[in-house]
Amino acid sequence: DTAVSQTPKYLVTQMGNDKSIKCEQNLGHDTMYWYKQDSKKFLKIMFSYNNKELIINETVPNRFSPKSPDKAHLNLHINSLELGDSAVYFCASRNWRTDTQYFGPGTRLTVL
Amino acid sequence: DAKTTQPTSMDCAEGRAANLPCNHSTISGNEYVYWYRQIHSQGPQYIIHGLKNNETNEMASLIITEDRKSSTLILPHATLRDTAVYYCIVRSSHNSGGSNYKLTFGKGTLLTVNP
Numbered sequence: 001d002t003a004v005s006q007t008p009k010y011l012v013t014q015m016g017n018d019k020s021i022k023c024e025q026n027l028g029h030d031t032m033y034w035y036k037q038d039s040k041k042f043l044k045i046m047f048s049y050n051n052k053e054l055i056i057n058e059t060v061p062n063r064f065s066p067k068s069p070d071k072a073h074l075n076l077h078i079n080s081l082e083l084g085d086s087a088v089y090f091c092a093s094r095n096w097r098t099d100t101q102y103f104g105p106g107t108r109l110t111v112l
Numbered sequence: 113d114a115k116t117t118q119p120t121s122m123d124c125a126e127g128r129a130a131n132l133p134c135n136h137s138t139i140s141g142n143e144y145v146y147w148y149r150q151i152h153s154q155g156p157q158y159i160i161h162g163l164k165n166n167e168t169n170e171m172a173s174l175i176i177t178e179d180r181k182s183s184t185l186i187l188p189h190a191t192l193r194d195t196a197v198y199y200c201i202v203r204s205s206h207n208s209g210g211s212n213y214k215l216t217f218g219k220g221t222l223l224t225v226n227p
Contacts, residue, residue, distance in 0.1 A: 004155075031213070041197070043156065043217040056214055090155050094213060099144075101215060103155030 003027050004104035006091050012110045013081055020077045021107045023091030031055075031094040032074040033101070034066060038087045046089075049074050078109075086111045116200045121222040124194075130187040132221050134200030137181040143204055145176060147185045148215070149196040156199065156217075159185065190225045197222050 048056035091104040117135040124130040146161040199220040
């Protein structure tokens with residue numbers, strides 16, 4: 001059983017387009033995250049939601065809008081894509097009791 | 113959260129123990145030491161964490177010095193599948209801030225296990 005899943009795995013698109021990445025976790029966790037890993041392999045947090053409420057926004061441009069329809073889902077919508085948005089985006093959820101995070105397989109976004 | 117320092121890369125022979133060091137000299141009393149790893153093209157994976165006592169689980173052992181300024185992650189019998197970037201992360205107690213929890217990843221150590 002996949003704990004944290006993301007779709008799509010690969011996404012290639014043109015500059016200026018709008019795209020969404022979906023994330024689902026079946027672990028029953030209350031807290032979910034989006035991380036971005038750029039070409040230099042630095043992994044940085046973007047957003048965190050707890051019980052569908054935004055709790056962390058790490059100065060991400062307004063073009064990025066996370067949406068959490070329920071505790072098990074955290075989607076990431078990106079408007080007006082730019083070349084610099086090319087990266088691997090990871091979704092994660094947190095087990096509050098053990099204080100550990102579980103990451104999805106990542107979505108590789110390429111903006112042409 | 114305290115800053116950590118790790119070697120950029122390390123090599124290890126298959127079947128031997130891999131000892132990955134981490135310096136965290138500015139760690140404060142309520143900060144835990146966490147280790148995650150990222151195998152190529154995969155998401156990060158939790159390995160182990162501890163406060164001041166040594167910890168062991170099915171994946172690894174964590175040795176924290178008495179002054180807590182450094183720690184070592186030990187993979188007792190490294191396999192080729194252990195080749196990955198290993199991240200040492202220091203952060204506040206998980207009981208502080210509750211949901212306001214984030215991981216701050218550094219550059220990590222690229223461990224290459226050789227046949």
